[in-house]
Amino acid sequence: MSQTEEIEDSSAPLIEHLAELRTRLIRSGIAFVVAISFFFIPIGGQFIAEHVLHFLVSPIVSVLRDLGDPSPTLQFTSPQEYLFTLFRISMVGGFALAFPVIGFQMWRFVAPGLYKNEQGAFLPFMIASPFMFLLGATFAQLVVTPLAMQFFLGFADVASVFANLMAPAVENVPADVAATVPSTQEGVQITFFGKVNESLDITLKFIMAFGLCFQLPVLLTLMGKAGLVSAKGLGGVRKYAMVGILILAALVTPPDVVTQLILFTVVYGLYEVSILLVGRVEKKRIAQMKADGTWFDDDEEEDDLAEHEAEEK
Numbered sequence: 001m002s003q004t005e006e007i008e009d010s011s012a013p014l015i016e017h018l019a020e021l022r023t024r025l026i027r028s029g030i031a032f033v034v035a036i037s038f039f040f041i042p043i044g045g046q047f048i049a050e051h052v053l054h055f056l057v058s059p060i061v062s063v064l065r066d067l068g069d070p071s072p073t074l075q076f077t078s079p080q081e082y083l084f085t086l087f088r089i090s091m092v093g094g095f096a097l098a099f100p101v102i103g104f105q106m107w108r109f110v111a112p113g114l115y116k117n118e119q120g121a122f123l124p125f126m127i128a129s130p131f132m133f134l135l136g137a138t139f140a141q142l143v144v145t146p147l148a149m150q151f152f153l154g155f156a157d158v159a160s161v162f163a164n165l166m167a168p169a170v171e172n173v174p175a176d177v178a179a180t181v182p183s184t185q186e187g188v189q190i191t192f193f194g195k196v197n198e199s200l201d202i203t204l205k206f207i208m209a210f211g212l213c214f215q216l217p218v219l220l221t222l223m224g225k226a227g228l229v230s231a232k233g234l235g236g237v238r239k240y241a242m243v244g245i246l247i248l249a250a251l252v253t254p255p256d257v258v259t260q261l262i263l264f265t266v267v268y269g270l271y272e273v274s275i276l277l278v279g280r281v282e283k284k285r286i287a288q289m290k291a292d293g294t295w296f297d298d299d300e301e302e303d304d305l306a307e308h309e310a311e312e313k
Contacts, residue, residue: 024105031101035094039086049086052093053196056203059146060194063153074194085197092204099130129218136214139266140206147259148206153192209252213267217274224278224285231279234271241271 039049057074064072076082095102103126114122223229234241249263 020109024109028098028102028105031098032094035098036090038097039090039093047086049089049093052089053085053200056089056141057196057199059141059203060149060153060199062146063149064192066150067153074196074199076196081195081197085200088197088200096130103130125218125222129215132214132218133211136210136212137207139214140210141203143262144210144259145203145206147262148202151259205252210263213248213252213263214270216267216270217277220271220274221277221281225281227285229278231275231282234275234278238271242268245271 039052040047043051060074061072076085107123107126220229220234224231245264245267246260248267249260252263
């Protein structure tokens, strides 16, 4: 066989893999575009993306109402800002909506290169990962974001300021509220006028941060399945893990002790759960390796070496 024929034979599998990858990417892209289009279906006079936007900024709206604003308002300051905000929501939501299809296409691409036991080990993690991300995102939206908004907006006397702003347009403003409006004859009155994209940005950051933090059990369990970490090793670095989680809590949450304590408690709880899960998969992995005759303990190796040295003496 000539050298040219050898090159052609060796390149054939690569071309087949590239063709398979192209097919999977095209199908994933189509699913992503369809999912994005879904958010621009009008329901009740508004796009679905607008309903999602109202849900995402609802913690800010609730805090403003609690502080006395009778009509919470978010503004946009450029003609294209609101449309781009809806596109941003549709892309993030579209990816989440299309992830089952995208994950299935990824799985179909890598599965032929895995052994059956590897396929059985990898598939549950592909199912658990989006579930844990959704759990973290829900926790961020319902618990963390409201606490953060209360902390950020609680510095200003928002009730009196908004009463002053809304009094000309809103009827029946309570007299006791209107009376507390500070005079603006001297100095400058500082108040909150939230922008749509910036308010959404804060909410999405919390959702992404907590969604990724909730991936900790999935990541460590997968590493334990591969033998990269052990339950004993993870338990031995608890104090370092606590410091790392405290630093993480300080970085991804506002300077609010309550919010930071909640994040630390949740993530450290996930770390302890990860140790238990790693211990379970570690036992199964060792049992399987012993059954296959591929397991060799380091302690047994030391005992065999000491016994061999004793026999020589």
